[in-house]
Amino acid sequence: MSERILTINPGSTSTKIGIFDGTKQVLTKTLRHSAEAVGGPLSDQLNSRRQIVLDVLAHEQIEMKALTAIVGRGGLLRPLVSGTYRVNQEMRNDLLNGTFGVHASNLGGLLADEIGQTLGIPAFIVDPVVVDELEPIARLTGLPELERKSIFHALNQKAVAKRYAKDLKTPYEEMRLIVAHMGGGITVGAHLNGRVIDVNNGLDGEGSFSPERSGSLPVGQLVELCYSTKYKLEEMKRLIVGSGGLVAHLGTYDAIEIERRIDAGDEKAALLYEAMAYRVAKEIAGQSAVLYGQVDAILLTGGLAYSDRLTAAIEERIAHLGPVVRIPGEDELRALAEGVLRVLRNEEQVKEYGGEPTWRENMTSLS
Numbered sequence: 001m002s003e004r005i006l007t008i009n010p011g012s013t014s015t016k017i018g019i020f021d022g023t024k025q026v027l028t029k030t031l032r033h034s035a036e037a038v039g040g041p042l043s044d045q046l047n048s049r050r051q052i053v054l055d056v057l058a059h060e061q062i063e064m065k066a067l068t069a070i071v072g073r074g075g076l077l078r079p080l081v082s083g084t085y086r087v088n089q090e091m092r093n094d095l096l097n098g099t100f101g102v103h104a105s106n107l108g109g110l111l112a113d114e115i116g117q118t119l120g121i122p123a124f125i126v127d128p129v130v131v132d133e134l135e136p137i138a139r140l141t142g143l144p145e146l147e148r149k150s151i152f153h154a155l156n157q158k159a160v161a162k163r164y165a166k167d168l169k170t171p172y173e174e175m176r177l178i179v180a181h182m183g184g185g186i187t188v189g190a191h192l193n194g195r196v197i198d199v200n201n202g203l204d205g206e207g208s209f210s211p212e213r214s215g216s217l218p219v220g221q222l223v224e225l226c227y228s229t230k231y232k233l234e235e236m237k238r239l240i241v242g243s244g245g246l247v248a249h250l251g252t253y254d255a256i257e258i259e260r261r262i263d264a265g266d267e268k269a270a271l272l273y274e275a276m277a278y279r280v281a282k283e284i285a286g287q288s289a290v291l292y293g294q295v296d297a298i299l300l301t302g303g304l305a306y307s308d309r310l311t312a313a314i315e316e317r318i319a320h321l322g323p324v325v326r327i328p329g330e331d332e333l334r335a336l337a338e339g340v341l342r343v344l345r346n347e348e349q350v351k352e353y354g355g356e357p358t359w360r361e362n363m364t365s366l367s
Contacts, residue, residue: 003344006115007336008053008072009266010107015049018333019062022341025334046110053111065102068344069115071336072108074128076101078323079150082131082158082195083351084339087123089111090094091353105129113230123293124350126339129203132193151203152187153302154196160327161191161334176296180280180288180314182304183330184253185241186210188283190290193274198290200283205240208279211253211304214244215279255304264308276314284314288321295322302330 004352009016019027031052074085074229075095085091087109093099095106096359116123131154139148154238165172173194180188185280186208200207200216208217217240226236239248247253261269288295298318300311305328315324341347342348 002066002068003341004066004068005337005340006057006070006112007333008070008108009332009336010049010073010104010111012104013280014022015053015107015111016333017053017056018337019336020059020337023334023338025337026060028333029060029061031056035086036109041054042102042106042110043100043303045104046096046107046114049107050111050114054115064119065282066227067119067121069122069124070112070119071124072110072112072125073105073155073332073336074130075106075108075127077130077353079130079132079355080128081133081351082127082154084126084343085353086125086232088123088353089118091125100130124340124343126336127158129154131158131196133197134199135197138198143296148206149201149204150196151200151201152186152189152196153181153183153330154201155332155335156180156190156301156330157187157191157196157199157240159331159338160207160299162338164297164299164325164327176291176294178284178291178295178298180284180298180300180302181330182210182280182300182302182310184212184303186215186276186283186284186302186304188280188287190287198287202295203241207283211246211255212242212244213330214240214248246276255307255310259307259309273310274313277310281314281317285321286320288318293321297323297325299325299327301327303328305329 003022005020007018007020013033013037015033017031018025075099076090077094091109092113095110109123112123127171129151132150133149133361134148141148153307161177161179163171165175175191177191178188179191185202187200187202188207189196202213205214205216207215231239246258250258250269254256258273284298298321300314305326306312311326318324341358343350
């Protein structure tokens with residue numbers, strides 16, 4: 001059976017595409033977009049980005065009729081359990097209308113479906129950021145009006161954990177792992193028997209600060225700042241995601257530039273970098289408690305995991321919790337292809353989107 005897969009990962013100013021023959025990647029392209037092309041509503045971007053993708057594939061002489069399936073990065077949808085989902089009409093409506101939020105990643109499933117329909121082949125998404133497998137106890141906060149949400153780097157966390165388990169010839173569903181994805185945002189998840197039973201909401205101000213996100217903040221001071229009239233609502237949101245973290249202190253979120261400053265004797269940069277490592281280590285230690293201290297391995301992944309300085313500072317504080325393994329980078333195109341391959345090879349069943357949040361079906365079994 002043919003296993004040629006087109007993968008699509010839309011970002012705010014670019015679209016990454018890949019062609020896979022099984023697990024072998026035969027094409028990778030990053031398509032840059034002008035501000036005009038990505039400045040309008042999702043419906044307008046959908047049309048322009050689709051044509052750009054098709055033009056590039058034609059230029060690369062990709063035989064579209066040879067494709068078996070197309071998969072796009074999952075966007076902001078209703079909470080879901082992990083897996084590979086077929087793009088259906090309800091998913092299309094939620095992505096296009098921004099029912100649960102507007103983000104460039106919403107275009108992943110839409111682009112996959114539109115191209116797939118013209119070819120008569122299925123379209124999928126894999127492990128969107130809204131994967132929600134939290135235990136009931138992990139959802140509660142000290143205010144009944146506020147419930148913790150699961151929004152994290154599900155695609156890379158799940159892919160890295162499954163690859164690590166496969167290398168050990170141990171089912172992922174039998175492992176107890178802590179995975180720290182460290183990039184523009186940082187999320188740390190407790191993986192127990194195939195589910196991420198607790199994780200910080202890296203998009204909404206939980207956990208460690210990162211190159212561009214504030215992380216958890218002193219609540220009383222944050223409330224006072226909100227009511228100070230110094231910032232408007234959208235400005236406050238931007239401070240938490242996009243303008244917080246290292247960039248707020250140092251004027252840059254470029255880790256390579258920050259490490260250059262540290263090497264040149266910048267004490268402020270050195271202290272902040274150490275503080276970020278300190279906060280990540282605290283998150284990891286907290287997730288160890290979630291797993292009752294029984295941790296098979298701690299996986300450090302994402303772009304920042306390339307940094308010897310940062311990972312060494314983290315490992316120094318958490319090595320006693322379990323083996324620490326660096327798996328740097330975030331190969332999302334590969335992770336998307338792997339999700340579809342598991343369905344094509346009948347290693348897991350495809351999931352259907354719609355109805356009640358699927359995590360509710362598993363709440364009792366997670367306890």
